[in-house]
Amino acid sequence: MKGGCRNRPLSFDNTGRQFVACFGFRMTIEIVERPAFHVAGMSILTKPMSPQIPALWPKFIARSPEIEGRSEPNVTYGVMRHEPPDSLFYMAGVAVPAAARAPAAMEIREIAAGSYARFQYPIARLGEGFGEIFGRLLPSSGRVQAPGYLLERYDESFDPQDVNSLVEILIPVLGSMTIVRRIKALPAVVFDLLIAPAGLKQWIGPDAGPVVIAESDARVGGSYRLRFRMLSGSEYESSGEYLEVDAPRRLVTTWTWADDAGKQASRVEIGLRQIEEGTELTFTHALLPDQSTADGHRKGWSKSLDKLTMAAER
Numbered sequence: 001m002k003g004g005c006r007n008r009p010l011s012f013d014n015t016g017r018q019f020v021a022c023f024g025f026r027m028t029i030e031i032v033e034r035p036a037f038h039v040a041g042m043s044i045l046t047k048p049m050s051p052q053i054p055a056l057w058p059k060f061i062a063r064s065p066e067i068e069g070r071s072e073p074n075v076t077y078g079v080m081r082h083e084p085p086d087s088l089f090y091m092a093g094v095a096v097p098a099a100a101r102a103p104a105a106m107e108i109r110e111i112a113a114g115s116y117a118r119f120q121y122p123i124a125r126l127g128e129g130f131g132e133i134f135g136r137l138l139p140s141s142g143r144v145q146a147p148g149y150l151l152e153r154y155d156e157s158f159d160p161q162d163v164n165s166l167v168e169i170l171i172p173v174l175g176s177m178t179i180v181r182r183i184k185a186l187p188a189v190v191f192d193l194l195i196a197p198a199g200l201k202q203w204i205g206p207d208a209g210p211v212v213i214a215e216s217d218a219r220v221g222g223s224y225r226l227r228f229r230m231l232s233g234s235e236y237e238s239s240g241e242y243l244e245v246d247a248p249r250r251l252v253t254t255w256t257w258a259d260d261a262g263k264q265a266s267r268v269e270i271g272l273r274q275i276e277e278g279t280e281l282t283f284t285h286a287l288l289p290d291q292s293t294a295d296g297h298r299k300g301w302s303k304s305l306d307k308l309t310m311a312a313e314r
Contacts, residue, residue, distance in 0.1 A: 041093020078152030175294030191248035
């Protein structure tokens with residue numbers, strides 16, 4: 001790829017954002033939460049990188065004054081989604097209220113609320129940018145694309161005559177959270193607490209309420225079922241399949257709440273590394289619907305891992 005950025009390493013600053021020096025400017029990759037909104041515009045069914053896409057924009061701009069009540073003045077959106085087997089839905093449009101009406105030969109699409117990976121690229125390198133995002137940046141970030149529309153956002157500072165004018169790219173992503181703990185116990189001790197029913201009963205759940213069900217067949221393809229009762233009296237149940245069981249180093253499972261049966265399972269990955277003082281545990285819960293869901297899980301898992309640490313260090 002032109003620009004020599006494919007082999008440049010990712011680096012992280014202390015805010016958790018990822019920075020990549022690429023295409024001659026410093027690009028920030030961050031996760032943002034966006035509310036649901038609506039876009040009114042003109043659409044086509046085409047192919048990725050088709051010349052029909054830039055050709056659509058002047059047609060839409062010429063008719064855009066017909067759209068009343070814009071939600072974001074001086075901002076336009078490119079809205080796209082893969083349509084099987086190999087087509088691309090693309091809309092040039094503007095944000096409008098939910099009650100807006102589309103002018104003739106236009107339509108309105110609802111964009112779901114959720115988490116988005118945010119990138120910026122110069123308009124002249126937009127095609128290269130999408131290749132870089134899906135070829136390296138998104139996979140390297142550990143994020144997974146979620147169902148939904150991809151967005152190009154052209155804000156009030158965008159100048160279509162300036163090849164270096166930046167375009168905001170928003171990719172819907174699933175939520176993820178990671179917690180790292182240091183435990184004064186050997187990895188084998190910690191691992192047993194992760195898989196044995198008697199061990200699971202000592203730490204699953206965020207408060208001192210009991211674990212009322214702990215079933216575990218800890219082998220690849222085996223299953224588990226957990227049910228805990230909060231001190232408030234509320235009960236929560238989860239189940240899943242063991243995908244990797246590498247004692248005492250790594251454990252990977254699917255995770256499904258009973259209330260979410262039928263939905264896509266999330267994924268729990270636990271890595272254990274022996275260190276001088278005992279074990280470094282890295283706990284990741286990924287493939288959650290969005291980042292706000294992941295942040296909520298972080299609170300619960302953090303309290304559960306407090307209990308795991310105490311159980312291991314007894």
